[in-house]
Amino acid sequence: MRVALQELTEQYSAALREYCTEGGEASLLRGYQLGRRAVAAGLGVLEMSTLHQEALVEALLEMLARDGSAHIATRASEFFAECLAPFELTRCSIQEAHAAMCDDNRGLKQRLSAALSDFVGAQDELLEEKRLSNLKTDFISVISHEVRTPLTSIHGALNLLLIGLGGEFNPKGQRLMDVAYRNSRRLMRFVNDVLELQRMELGTMTLDMRPCELQSLLEQSVEASQAYASQLGIRLVLKQVPAGVRVRVDADRTMQVMANLLSNAIKFSPTGETVSVEASRHGSVVRVAVIDHGPGVPQAFRSRIFQKFSQAERSSEREGSGLGLSITKAIVEQLGGRVGFESEVGCTTFYFDFLEWGPQPASLNKEEDTWAADR
Amino acid sequence: MGSRPLKRILLVEDDPDIQMVTSMTLGSFGGYTVQACSSALQAIECAAAFAPDLILLDMMMPGGKDGMYTLKALREIPQTASTPVILLTAKVQPSDVVRYKDLDSLALIRKPFEPTALVDTIQGIWTRYSAQAH
Numbered sequence: 001m002r003v004a005l006q007e008l009t010e011q012y013s014a015a016l017r018e019y020c021t022e023g024g025e026a027s028l029l030r031g032y033q034l035g036r037r038a039v040a041a042g043l044g045v046l047e048m049s050t051l052h053q054e055a056l057v058e059a060l061l062e063m064l065a066r067d068g069s070a071h072i073a074t075r076a077s078e079f080f081a082e083c084l085a086p087f088e089l090t091r092c093s094i095q096e097a098h099a100a101m102c103d104d105n106r107g108l109k110q111r112l113s114a115a116l117s118d119f120v121g122a123q124d125e126l127l128e129e130k131r132l133s134n135l136k137t138d139f140i141s142v143i144s145h146e147v148r149t150p151l152t153s154i155h156g157a158l159n160l161l162l163i164g165l166g167g168e169f170n171p172k173g174q175r176l177m178d179v180a181y182r183n184s185r186r187l188m189r190f191v192n193d194v195l196e197l198q199r200m201e202l203g204t205m206t207l208d209m210r211p212c213e214l215q216s217l218l219e220q221s222v223e224a225s226q227a228y229a230s231q232l233g234i235r236l237v238l239k240q241v242p243a244g245v246r247v248r249v250d251a252d253r254t255m256q257v258m259a260n261l262l263s264n265a266i267k268f269s270p271t272g273e274t275v276s277v278e279a280s281r282h283g284s285v286v287r288v289a290v291i292d293h294g295p296g297v298p299q300a301f302r303s304r305i306f307q308k309f310s311q312a313e314r315s316s317e318r319e320g321s322g323l324g325l326s327i328t329k330a331i332v333e334q335l336g337g338r339v340g341f342e343s344e345v346g347c348t349t350f351y352f353d354f355l356e357w358g359p360q361p362a363s364l365n366k367e368e369d370t371w372a373a374d375r
Numbered sequence: 376m377g378s379r380p381l382k383r384i385l386l387v388e389d390d391p392d393i394q395m396v397t398s399m400t401l402g403s404f405g406g407y408t409v410q411a412c413s414s415a416l417q418a419i420e421c422a423a424a425f426a427p428d429l430i431l432l433d434m435m436m437p438g439g440k441d442g443m444y445t446l447k448a449l450r451e452i453p454q455t456a457s458t459p460v461i462l463l464t465a466k467v468q469p470s471d472v473v474r475y476k477d478l479d480s481l482a483l484i485r486k487p488f489e490p491t492a493l494v495d496t497i498q499g500i501w502t503r504y505s506a507q508a509h
Contacts, residue, residue, distance in 0.1 A: 156488075
């Protein structure tokens with residue numbers, strides 16, 4: 001740097017002297033080039049003018065004897081002006097760059113404030129969503145307590161009257177009692193279903209997963225729904241189950257899934273018909289199917305059959321909350337399975353699939369592949 | 376030793392309707408001797424004299440003297456210091472159930488319950504309890 005400055009000073013002096021004595025475009029051009037080198041070397045205008053002064057004094061001392069000082073001063077000023085041109089150019093380009101930067105900044109600021117307001121909007125939306133979700137939870141809490149408490153006395157009182165604690169009813173009274181009791185039970189089931197679904201949505205349902213014999217699981221499920229089936233005059237049968245199949249599930253929850261599917265199948269079967277349960281193995285996937293011979297799922301209803309509060313038609317005969325199948329789906333999915341159905345008039349199959357539980361961990365990956373491909 | 380029969384039940388429930396239905400269920404249908412109380416204070420008052428085999432305790436009671444308070448107080452009375460307790464609740468939110476889990480009780484029965492099923496449930500819990508205890 002110092003060497004460069006030294007050299008610059010010397011060259012400047014030489015060029016200045018040459019211009020002062022001889023003039024000419026060539027030395028002026030050298031002045032301009034020296035100016036550019038000074039800019040490139042990081043010199044400021046003040047340093048440049050010091051350098052000029054020193055060179056000028058040197059030149060004057062040497063040349064005064066031969067020439068008039070006015071002439072030398074004019075030439076020296078011209079030369080200095082020429083060598084300052086690069087500084088001026090640089091200043092302009094810095095100003096331009098600054099202006100451009102200001103524009104960029106403004107653009108950035110605008111984009112930033114737009115992004116910020118988007119963010120605030122999203123945050124508001126999130127807060128609103130959270131508020132609604134809390135409201136829903138609170139509402140369900142209120143149902144939980146404020147509906148369950150009176151329902152406990154209503155249902156209890158009706159139950160005691162029905163078992164004869166208040167004495168005998170005449171036939172009309174008995175019919176009215178039946179209506180009241182049936183509907184209080186329906187309301188009770190609904191409240192329980194809503195709470196159950198909430199537990200699943202909040203992910204607070206605890207599962208007791210262990211390997212279970214499919215055969216015995218299905219036998220128990222069918223047994224548990226036998227009373228309801230015979231009440232409606234439906235034959236309930238467990239068909240073939242592949243021997244020795246085990247699945248890793250929560251047994252109680254699986255029984256609940258079966259109870260839901262069986263109750264639906266029974267409810268929609270014409271009296272005298274059969275509802276059958278069968279299991280089959282497809283590679284490592286085990287499918288349990290509940291088959292009925294009812295009217296089938298209406299076309300328009302198929303897409304929302306697993307949604308909450310959906311029922312094909314409101315009917316007092318086919319009482320239900322419209323939550324049964326969405327609970328069923330939620331349970332099966334929490335157990336790591338999937339649920340589905342196929343339906344036509346006279347034959348409807350609801351099924352759920354699980355992976356067969358095998359003792360050899362080596363086959364697990366293969367099972368997962370089959371599972372993914374099958375999906 | 377075989378299981379001791381369940382005879383005397385102390386019912387603590389502030390809702391008068393639920394109290395009546397439940398005590399009729401347990402008394403007339405289940406055949407137990409029932410002492411019904413509407414508050415923690417009442418329960419504490421008659422616990423010693425009644426000396427129950429089993430306590431049915433509602434968790435939600437007003438005035439800061441709820442089921443937890445009652446349970447703690449009953450544990451300090453010699454006659455009910457180790458009497459088995461079944462909790463009753465209409466609050467079944469997961470956050471509540473978790474709190475109840477830590478309490479010294481045999482089971483949690485959720486309202487609404489089917490009275491006829493209640494007797495079976497209580498009898499089942501009692502049978503398991505007394506088989507374990509002896």
